[in-house]
Amino acid sequence: MKLKNPVVKKLCEKYKTVSLLNHIDAILGWDLNVNLPPKGGQERGQQIAFITKQITDIFNDKDFKNLVEESKTQRNLTPEEKAILRNLHKASEYYDKVPAEIITEKSKTTSEAYMAWQKAKQDDKFGDFLPHLKKLIELDQIIAGHIGYRENPLDALLDLHEPDLTASFCKKNIVALQPGLTALIKRIQSKQKFGNVETFVNNQQNYAVDAQRQLALYVSRKMGYDLDAGRIDVSAHPFTTTPGRQDVRITNFYKEHDFRDSFSSTMHETGHALYEQNINQDYDQTPLEWGVSYGIHEALSRFWENQIGKNPHFLTFMTPLFQAFFPEQLKNTSHETFIKLFNLPKPGFIRIEADEVTYTLHIIIRFEIEDALINNKLKPKDLPEAWRAKMKKYLGVVPQTDRDGVLQDMHWAGGSFGYFPAYALGNLYASQFLHYMKKEIDVDGELEKGHLGSVLYWLNENVHKHGSRYWPDELVKVATGESLNPKYFLNYLSEKFTGIYG
Ligand SMILES: [Zn+2]
16 A cells, blocks of 8 residues: 555554554454463563553554644545544544543543452342442543534444444344344244254253364465464464454354354354455554444454354355264254254343344343443442343343343443443344345355355455445445345345244
């Protein structure tokens, strides 16, 4: 990428250090989750905090700030130079507007809250976590006040995770899906066609971890994951990280009684990795080098996990392979069994275990609760009750414990209010990508043959390569010709599950 503007050039020169530090931070984090001996935790925490401080110092550096100011008056910029400045302005805005002592206080509060949450979840004692939660909500309200917002303080927090996202957009596009989703679940359940497929994944089964690992390697290679520029390791919670432009790693977790989890999460994490591996190399070490947002990242990971990995045609292709990897357990199965096994819509308590249909309802519950908390319409002490009421209303199930309820996710303990809608947006973007991809490619036909190349090519050309060149809404327009339209998601679910269950 040729940069002409001297101010942009100077900023990009300085940004290279941020890029290197981010990659070092990624390798420290990867090692923390994959290899670190228990006693190494304390110093690793200091090392990561040190790197974070170096990055903050660069954004707060006088020369850097002056260049950012100067850049605001530059004219005749190329579209890429404009995108670089937009991203840098956005990144420095947080450090500009939020006082350093609040940022420090938040980081201290979240590390204490995280430990308290782990213990409270283990003991199933919400009350032990409550004081930390109160403090985190207050801090996020203060942060929202510093950042500024037009309508709703939650807007300021949503925007930190997904540029330009607002609460009213979430209400119109995500919360509005609730009646359609609830009706769809009821319709599928009334058919009573699940059969006894779950006997294949009950606690009596044993799927050898080594075979699961081989299957993970098989499917990620098939998707186009470059293992000379990546690797697959084991961690308690699967994740993807980018320690270098030619080093994009994923992790997995293998459950012995259920082969589906590691298969689906391999496809999910490989989806994240394919995004990072296929960004235009001209953008290396510039503010365009990453995937643009959590929402788009989740769109791509969930696209591979669900739209491809749980597609009945792909599962038909995979049937003899599943049987070859696990002959003892699966020799007497048919492709219909696998199609149902991977597509069982059933309301449950846990978001990360939710199927494609109920998943978004979990996000709606969290969004409504966050909206109420940040706007002081719900007292933190009343949270467990509010949680149970919403679970009952939207999913028809009520968890017996707070461990399976309000304490299940770590995001609030990490002070990440405003993060969850990105997951739901991912589902919506993914369905819209599929809709437009199908206009150019016979997706089902390709999947039935196990050909994934044309799907990857479409994503590379329309989404991946752009990195952070476009913000999410613009990117969706560039890729599909229209802004985000939630109708594609409901249409996709309805068509798919009617196909399976009638
Ligand atoms: Zn993900």
